[in-house]
Amino acid sequence: MKLRQNARHFAAKQALTLPVVGEKVTDRLVGMHTDIFAGKAEEGHRDERREHLDDFFGATMDAYVAALEEGYPEAEAREITHVQANFDFYNHGWTEMMEFPGDELEAHYDRYADFFERHGITIDDPLGEFRPADGVAEAPSTPEKLEDPEHPHAEGGFADDVYVETDDGDLVVGGQEEPEDVSAEEAPGVDGDDAET
Numbered sequence: 068m069k070l071r072q073n074a075r076h077f078a079a080k081q082a083l084t085l086p087v088v089g090e091k092v093t094d095r096l097v098g099m100h101t102d103i104f105a106g107k108a109e110e111g112h113r114d115e116r117r118e119h120l121d122d123f124f125g126a127t128m129d130a131y132v133a134a135l136e137e138g139y140p141e142a143e144a145r146e147i148t149h150v151q152a153n154f155d156f157y158n159h160g161w162t163e164m165m166e167f168p169g170d171e172l173e174a175h176y177d178r179y180a181d182f183f184e185r186h187g188i189t190i191d192d193p194l195g196e197f198r199p200a201d202g203v204a205e206a207p208s209t210p211e212k213l214e215d216p217e218h219p220h221a222e223g224g225f226a227d228d229v230y231v232e233t234d235d236g237d238l239v240v241g242g243q244e245e246p247e248d249v250s251a252e253e254a255p256g257v258d259g260d261d262a263e264t
Contacts, residue, residue, distance in 0.1 A: 068146050068167055068175065069222050069238075072231040075253055077245050080141050082254035083132055093128045095256025100124040104152070107164045107220050112209070116161070119206035126197045127151050133197075134182060142242030146229045147182060150175045154193035160209040162216035167223060169216055174226035 082092040101120040105113045127148035134144035149166060156164045157172060167175065172190055176183060187195030194203070231242045251257065 068149060069225045069230045069232060070142060070146060072142055072243055073234050074246055074249050077141060077249040078251055078253035079255060080135060082251035082257060085251060088251060088257060092254045092256040096128060097121055097124045099255060104164050109163055116206045118204035122199060122203040123155055126194050126199055130197045140242050142229045142231050147179050151193040154190045160212040162212045162218055165218050165221050168218050168221050171223060171226040
């Protein structure tokens with residue numbers, strides 16, 4: 068998958084593991100992800116998906132932290148959560164929201180199979196053990212879209228590794244090294260500014 072990565076992503080990585088600040092940053096990141104992906108949904112479906120997306124992205128923040136704790140680099144930990152989201156979008160037939168085409172689902176699963184299997188995650192159950200105890204809000208599916216899927220926001224051909232686009236527009240395979248001078252204070256939600264996912 069192709070992701071962006073900058074200092075704000077590393078700041079969020081630091082902040083998510085801190086008390087109090089971590090909760091604030093989690094809330095901001097969940098809201099940002101919901102806004103971004105709901106904005107990719109077709110008109111008429113955006114509002115009905117928001118509560119589901121909020122719950123789902125809240126759970127993927129736990130998966131992100133778990134991946135970091137298991138030693139995955141920032142880009143791979145974040146990609147894991149994006150792969151989980153794309154499994155969910157596919158399962159609901161929300162193909163217009165997907166970041167990679169449906170025929171790459173298994174390739175993305177296979178790259179992180181160790182993590183996914185450890186945590187009970189499958190394509191059909193994208194949250195596995197990260198599913199909240201009170202569940203995830205339901206949202207209407209559009210299964211008919213799976214018959215002739217359109218992926219206007221998907222970029223295929225990046226299933227073999229994590230590809231990171233830097234602020235300079237360079238494409239780096241595997242992600243960047245964490246900057247030494249990054250601070251949790253730069254994370255989204257700490258100062259009210261936004262960052263890209």
